[in-house]
Every structure is written in structure tokens, then in C-alpha cells.
Amino acid sequence: MEALRRSLGERRINYFGHSYGTLIGEQYAELYGDRIRAMALTANIDHSLNARDFLVSSAATAEDSFHEFVRWCERSPSCALHGRNVTAVWDGLLARADRGEIRDPDQPDRALTANEIAKAVFRKFYGPYWREAAAYVAGLDAQRRQSPPRTGPPPAASKPPAAPDTGGRTKAEPFYAVFCQDWRFRAKDHREFARLTEAELRAAPHMRGSPRVHAAMAGCVGWPDEVNNPQHRLRITEAPKILMLHSRHDPANPHAWATNVHRQTRGTTVLLTYEGAGHSVYRRSDCTRDAVDDYLVELRVPADGSRCAAADPGV
Template identity: 70%
Template sequence: MPVATASTQVAATSTPGTGVSDASRPGGNPTARDTIDWKPCPQDTSADCGTLRLPVDWARPSGERFDLAVARRRATDPDRRVGVLLVNPGGPGASGVDFAVADAPAYFSTGVQERFDIIGFDPRGIGRSRPVVCSGELLDRRPSSYPRDQAAFDQLASFNRALQDDCRQHSGPIADHADTLAVVRDMEAIRRALGEERINYFGHSYGTLIGEQYAEQYGDRIRSMALTANIDHSIGLRDFLVSSATAAEDSFHEFVKWCESNPSCALHGRDVTAVWDGLLNRADRGEITDPENPGRLLDAHTITLSAFQTFYGPNRSGLASYVAALDAQRPARQQRTRPARPETSPGASPETPPETSPAERQRTKAEPFHAVFCQDWRFRPKDYQEFARLTEAELRAAPHMRGAPRVHDAVAGCVGRPDEVNNPQHRLRITEAPRILMLHSRHDPANHFSWASDVHRQTRGTTVLLPYEGAGHSVYGRSACTRGAVDAYLTELSIPSAGSGCPPAG
């Protein structure tokens, strides 16, 4: 059930539109629909941008509304147009508008661009869609996500509650209604506003959760759906942390194997694992400085998080050079400033949008991740002992990566928040959707391959899983095999044969 909102929330001036209330009820048939006010996008006039006014709380469709930002790139061959392709690049926190306007022309093949109007949108609470913003001063005081005792755990819980209240005060009630199930209802409203009987959808990483839950609620409104780097929304807290840590550790070992066999690796010929472990130990002793800011020390968590981010590519050459440079440092003589802290929100957070005032931009920062994540997952460690046991399980699963650096921070951000969530975990139940194509890297650093296989088992009659046997988080453009499989499916509804897969790219 939705979380109650504070009396200090920012009020929005809006006039309820017509025909969107039925989108809160799966299977509803509205008699009228809102429209999107398309205009050339300011950043690229070859694309169209607009907004769609929707309820903040779908349980109260006549209540306060917000403007959902939407972008469109029209099919480049109108005579062969199939329909619309809604896209979400993940996060939570990434901008679908930016993806459609700036990235889609290079990301998707010519064949996809010829046949589909590509539609991106900023999910509620993100980017230009009433972003969740919070006090920058408060965010700078975020405590460690690795509490060492009950008192530190209590401090973390108190901070998270204070941050939730602060974000609500600066953002309004959208901060309590940024969950994926609400985004699914927004996406159905987009379909109706576009006048399309059925949509096509491409979702990556966290965008797969949007696709999965849309297929649950509105399966008969789908023509095709391709999902890459899949999320399993049925998983419990311990499995979520341990499987995430296992994925990160697997990518580390893949990096070590690459260095051992590739002379171009800056660590080739050395014991890479020993160099890495020694580097983290030196960081624990305060001996490693930030190359970009020598006055700051790097802690081990910052280094592992930097490595983890390179696994997304993977950019193994860059990681090897980074590790070699840090390892070559002389011990720092003294700590002139506190250790550099990583961005603790696992998703990419866009900057505060330009429509906010300069004064507001100076004192607030876009911080949508936990507003989404903590309403999608009932992850609430109750005390220090429980959290310490979970952390120990992470470390056992990933001794060299020291757990799951990003996911640990994600869970820590939910400590102390209310137990009730808008969109709790459950096994996926899809009954009316057509065949859905899933792709997943065997060595994905963030989303363990078991997540995809478990989703496939839950929906075996509906989904087809195509493994990519290589590494990295992105899958679609990895090879001719992965791109060709998605393109043939989206354009011709051609499904890969059971048991097939794509080999690693060279």
C-alpha cells in the first residue's frame, strides 16, 4: 500500500485530464484519452519531445498530477513502419528521453529504426518527470553503508528516514510513488495516448522489470518484448546480495584470466590476484591516493566500485592500467582530506533538470534511486546482527571484490525505511502476453545469470531465453548474433530455436 505523504509536500498546480483513470485498472477500456503535446526536442530537433499529464497516485486518479516527459524518433521508412517501440535503458535513474534522442540512432540497427517509432520516457521521479531531489547538504552527511555495531546501524536507519522525509519535502508526493508498478501504469497511459492497440518494448537491466510487470498487467497490449540483463523480482534479500556478489566475483576472475593470457594487459606476467588484494589492503591502511585528486585517499570500497563499473563494458584494459597505476604509488604520507566516497546510489542519477531555479539546484541533488528501489523491494535488515550476517555472506561469495559493492549500498539505503512497500517481490505471472525474448550475458557483473534463468522458469510458456556466452552487462550490440536475434524478433517476430545461444564476441 502507498506510504502516507508528509504535510510539507510541494503542491503541484494541475488540472485533471480525461481518460487516464482506467489505466490504473488492468484491462480497463477508457472512453477518451489524453494526448502528448509533441514539439521538436531542444537538444535535437530531428526528434519530438512532449509531456503527458498523469496521476501521481494511480489509486487516486483524480488527485494531483505530474508531467511525464516523453520523446519520439519516427520510423525512418514510414511505408514499412511496424509500430512503436517503447524503450527503457535501466537504472533505476537513467533517462529514457535522453536515450531515445541522443543514443538510439547509434544503438539500434538501421532496420529497427526504419520500422519503428522509438519512444523513450523518463520514468516518474527521474530526469524531467518530476524528479526526486534531496538536500545536497544532507546527502553529503550520508553515513557508511558498512556499520560496525548497533549504534552505527541505528545511525544509518535514522539517516535514511531523515533523507526520505527530506526528499519528500523537496519533491512532493512523487517521492512515495516512484515504484515500478506505477511506471507500468504510466506506460499503459503512453500506449493509449499514442493511439496504439499494441506496443513493442525493449528494456535493459532495471528496464526489464518494467517490461515483466507490464506483461503481467497488460499482456494483451504487447506485440513484441525484448529484455536484456534481466531482473528477477521474486528473489529474497540474502539471495539478492549473495548472487550479486557472486556475479561481481565471477567478472573479477574473468578479468584475471584475460590478463594472464593477453600480453597487452598492464599486469600481464604478474600475479594479478595478489596485486589486487595487496592494493585493497594498502587502501585499508590509507596508503592509496586518488590519481585525479592527490590530496584525497581512496578506500577499498571506492576501488572495488570503480573496478565493478569497468566490468560493465568490460573495459579490462582500462582496469588493468588503473590497478597498475595505483599499485605503483608510494604510500601516502598523510591524509590531508577524508577518503574519497563513491556515489552510493547504484543507478546513474541525472543532474537536477534545468527547470528548477538556480538556488534550488545549488542546494538539492537528483536522488531517485532509493525512491524507486526501496518501494520495489522489501529489503529491510532489522538490526546490526542481521546486516552483519548478510555482509559476511557477501564477503564469502566475493572475497576479492569484497561483496557486491553497488548492491550492498542499495540495500543499506533501505535500512530503517517503513516495512510496507508499493511493489513487493513476487513470482512473475504472465498469462496473456505473446512470446517474450530474453537475452542475458553468462558473465554479467551485475545481474547474475541465474536471475534470467529463474525468470524463464517462472514464465516458461511465455519467454524464450537466449544466453550470450561472453561478458559484460549490455547485450544487444555485443555481436552480430545478439543484435540479429533481437532485430529479427522485433521486426518479424522470429523466435530463436530452443537451446540456442550466442558465442562470445572476439
Template identity: 75%
Template sequence: MRPLFKALTGVLAAGVLAGASTPGVEAADAGPPGRSPTTRNVIDWKPCPQDATAECGTLRLPVDWARPSAEKFDLAVARRKATDPDRRVGVLLVNPGGPGDSGVDFAVRRATSHFSADVQETFDIVGFDPRGVGGSQPVKCSAKLLDQAPSAYPGDQQEFDQLAAYNRALRQDCRRHSGPVFDHADTLSVVRDMDAVRGSLGEEKINYFGHSYGTLIGEQYAERYGDRIRTMALTANIDHSLGTREFLVSSAATAEDSFHQFVKWCESTSSCALHGRDVTVVWDDLLARADRGEVHDPQSPDQVLTARAIAFKAFKEYFYGPDWDELAAYVAGLDAQKRVPEERLRTLRPQPRAPQGAEERTRAEPFYAVFCQDWRFRPKNYQEYAGLTRAELRAAPHLRGSPRVHAAVAGCVGWPDRVNNPQHRLHITEAPEILMLHSLHDPANNYTWATNVHRQTRRTTVLLPYEGAGHSVYGRTDCTRDAVDDYLVERKLPDSGSRCAPATEN
């Protein structure tokens, strides 16, 4: 997922645009169950403060679509108009993933470098911040409470109970600071919002590009509003039919696979900073030293690095690209550190944070409000949780499990059993053919997730494998980019059995 999360405590809400947009026109009441209003509601577009070449606005929508006349919130929206009006085909709604990444920020700051000139000429590129994210009434929590999170690796039933109690307290705290949007941050509600955006733009059909968690928005939009789609391209796909064990183990396995891809690259590449050494041994020894408190952050010498912190940095900062050269240099640098005497280790512990000012007492943390309402992951006791952890570690012995999904599942321990958007197999009946791309060696979203989704929707989806590594797919090669461009612009799908070869550089 780009990223499923950049870090699990607040950094997902990058590009917050609260206060930057202008008020829009309130949406009409909902129509029949499962459908959004058909009345057109105009967004009052203004130049974006961050970049006047893009337009920003808001759309007022129900917090709870089952009670459309009750409390409302403002959905932040941004648009870049097609650069060649004579070629304009329609709108391309986009979501870059997360959950928690800003679609407004993507449209304003990243779309021009992400998409080809052909796509920019042909479509109005429209991004929105999903409810609870960025400028769309963001979910906020007490910074002090967020900083008191217990370990996601409890050692017994008592520590498991403490984790559950903390999660319940944090959930109530976030609800108090965020209002009722917290209880309606699930993807099904986001799907209703996206269709309201379509209506506000006066479009009978939309085009959609979703990456990572953004593919779940696309998949569920296709289930509910398939007849309102012209084209839909999904990269790094989510399989929303997985149970807890399948989700954890497959996530760990694909992270471990990326580690082995790195090792293979280093063995065959002379520029690798670890070339000629046994990379696996170097890595395992480094994590063992970190377990003993012997490794510290080169950028912050007073900060001791844990094994999990090293694994997470490798996973998120270097596997996603992938950026093998940078990873090799990072590992080599940590490995070359001098052994730190025990008496010095006691002075290299993280220092308490300084008291925060009034404006910093809360911070945005939308991840769990979305994730724990989209997935019924609720380990009931330590025995069940420990069994899941052991299975995860067996699937990824060198990465110590999944660096991100373990913490995600841990964050739902103790939540109510009721889930707004529980897992299910996709059932798409009215949508046109949807293009799916997925890396064979995606570090975050296992390639089997894409094949599972394709199997569930075989009459509706076309799967194009990218045979390389990394989480991002669209811009990896001419093959991946051209496949998406040809499909979005001309509705031309790849030939059956097509594949894209891996990029030559990392």
C-alpha cells in the first residue's frame, strides 16, 4: 500500500489542507439505499493556496449516509483541468492509498510528475481527501496518549489485556476529538462520498486511478456503482476477502520475499555496498546487535535503534521503490558502527519528549479509524494472538514478520466486534473491464492478493503482472505506463497473457 502507513502515529495525514478550501454547496439527501444523490451539487472552485494552477473546493456531505439529514462534514476536493481541452475525455478521480494519504495533496502537488502528459491532456484530474483525512474533518487523537502506546508484541495475557485496554481508551479519545466522523470513516462511506463528487462534477461516468488502499475504494465503487465507470485502473491491489491469519502471513511473506530480492541483487551487483559479503548473515547479525542495544541512529547518535525499527525503515523507505543501493549503504553503515560499551549504552536511550504547546495537543491519526472499520481483525486473547505472531514470524524470519501489518492488527485489539465494512468476496456485475497491475515482488501487498481479486472478478478484470520489485507500478517502465495510459485514454486493454518485464535499475 503506498504506503499502508508511513509510520503508525500520525504521519499519514501529510498534505493537510484544513482551512485551505472554500465552502461548497451541500449535497442533497440520499436516494435509494446504496445509491448516491442524483441531484447535481456544484463545488465552488477557487485557486488552491499551494498552487494556483490547481483548483480547490469542498463538498458538504452527510457524516452518516443512512441519516442524510443529520450532521454534515466538508469533503476537501482538488482539480487539475485537462491541459488540452480539445482532447478532454472526462474526469479522472484518483486516490494514492494509505489509508490516510491525501488525494487533494496528490492532485495539487504530485499529479503533474506522476501522470504522463497524455493523461494530463485528456482528463481533469480530481483528488479528494477521504473522510477523516487531511482537509476532510481529520480524525485527531491526543498526542500524549498516542505516545503512550504499549508494545504490539505482548508477552502474556496480562500484557495483551493492557494492549486491549489502551486501544479502547485511544478509540474513545479519538472519537471525542474527532466527532461522529470517526464512526463512519470506513471505505463504504468513502465510496458514497466519491459518487457524490461525481454527481457534483456533472459527470455521468468517471474514470478512476487507485493505488494500494485506493484500490479498495475502486473495487467497492465498482461493486456498487459499476454502471457509472468509464475506465478504472488499479495498482498494488487489496484483497478484502482475507481473514486475519491469511492477511498477516501473506503480508509477512511478501516482505520477506523483498528481502531475498535485495540479497540476490546485491550478490550480482558490484556497486552494492555489501557486494562480496553474505548479506543475510550481515543483516541477521545487525538485528541481533540491535536486540542487545548496540546499534544507534547515525543521524541521531543518542537514539538507540531496535531491530524492528531497522526492519521497518528497510521495508518502508527502501523496499517500496525499490532503492537497493540506498538500503545496502544504510545496512553497511550500521554494520560498521563500533561496538558501544555497556556503560555508554545506558546514556543512549530515547529522551522524553518536551511538553507540547496547546496547538500540538492533538495530532491527525486516521489510520485505525479506517482500518479497524474495514477489517474484522479482533484476536480475542493472548493465545490466539501469539499463534498469529508465530505464523507471521515463520513466514518472515529475517524481517521478523510484517513490519507494518502486525502493528495494524494490534491496533484493532479490543475494538468492538461490529465492523462497518466487513471482508467479503468481490461481486461486480455492471462495471466495464477494469485494468489491474501488480508487482510480482511487491513488499507490501502480496501478488496473490491481485490474483485472488482477479479470480473473484474474472469476467470484469484484466490482470497485468509487472515482473519486478517495488510497491509503485504505474511509472516503473514504459510497459506499465503505456498499458495504463492506453487503457484510460483509449480504453485499449493489454492482450491476454501480457506481462511487463522488470526495470533494469533499482
């Protein structure tokens, strides 16, 4: 970022960072705060957490989004599961997936795992795209009526699909090279990893943890212990006011992460909370969009602790 600023010949820059992009913004502000004109950060990352706190808080916020989804289904006739016990349907669906009874609608010869189902629905919480999530769950649950339950072990076809043919090209997969050098998350043995997983499952019994974060932490097993950018408390001393926005019910990044970052940077950051659901924040309502636009364009900073009401999720 600093190289880009210098190459552009700009004395100060504007930055909008979302999700993992907030970590880039936070650390740029630590190093080059006096070179920022305006910085807006949405769905904020707390880079001060240890492995257990990171994993458990991520699981808890995924579980919170599941309960928000259930409440929406209970009150919304447009939900494909409206009028049913959504939690029971969901738990039963994952249990049947564990037995190899749920088929992939796109590849009927392959069984879906519970983790694949949870991950697919978790991604729909990002919007939030609750109507799509409900239709997906209802469609899989309907397989109960279309075919008898399988007996015996899951078929061989239930194994994860082979990597897609890339025609000999190398596929870009930079995630672990980034994540495992930004976080010192190295379980020293299987016993420690099992304890972390147990804590994760207690925090999210229905979602079975956070599909994204569990895979991320597991992916760091075996990486070198040396971490280029280990977590630490933020130390921002020279930056102008930085605007932070965060959803109350973010499925991926807990609202508590934003409040903790704000506590670490009380003199520098202003936190605005969107009271609704979803990982995306900027486009959720006129309130959230205007707050960012007015700040980035006119440098009008909202009052710290401001709130934007939850909007129709548009699902």
C-alpha cells in the first residue's frame, strides 16, 4: 500500500477495507497513519486474539447467524421452511448427511457431507441470503421423501471430489500462505487441536463451529512455527479519525471483534453498528451507505457509537 501511494505521487491516500481488508488497513494505519486522508473499515478483524478465542468467537457468531435465520423463517411466509421446526429440520439433515444419505443435487452419484452443507448455508448468511438458504435446506430435506434411507457405510462416491482439471495450469490458492503468516495458530499436537474443536462445538452446536475458521486453523497445522506477522494489540498514534462499521449479527466476524479493536484505538476510531445481519455492511441501507460516503468524500465523521437500524434483508 505504501509503495502504491508513493508511485501515485499522493501525499495522503483514502482506503476502504472490508473483512480481511480491514487488517491491511489497521496495520497500514499503525505504520503510516500520517499518510492517510480517510479510512473506512467494515466487518473488522481483531488481530489481537489467541487461537482459542479466535476459534470460539468465530463459532459463536456463526451460531448466532443460524438463530437469526431461524427467527426469520418463523416470521416470514416466504421462507421455504416456514411453519416447521427449522432447528430440528437442520439437525436432522446434518445427521442424515453423516450417514451418507444426502445426495449432491448437482452430482446425484455423490453424497454431501454435513460440513459441505453447513459451509454452503454459512456462505448464504453473508448477504444475508436467507431465502436461498431456506430453499437449499428444504430441497435437501425433501430427499427423505424421494428415496429410502441408505443402509451400511457411505458409498465411495461420498469422498471429496477430485480437484478440477485445470488443463495443466497451476491454480492460485494463496489463502493459507497469507492466513498462516498473519496468525500464530499452531496446535502442537492432536490433543490440543481436539480440545480446541470441542470448545468450538460447544459454542456452535447446530452449525458445528465456523466452517471457514475451522478449516483455516486446521490448514496451519504443520506450517513453520515462525510467523511473519503475529497478532498483537493495535498501536495507532498518528492517523486521522478512522470510521469502523460492523453488523450486529455478522456470521464471520463477531461484533465483539469490532468493539475490541475500537477499545484498542479509542482516540483514533469511530464505531458505527448496523443492527442487522450479514457480513456485508456498506450497501445494507441508506444509513450505512451515507455514513461511508459522507466520510470518504466530505470527511464528515458520525458520532462514535452511532447505529443504523436493521433493514429488510432483501431475501
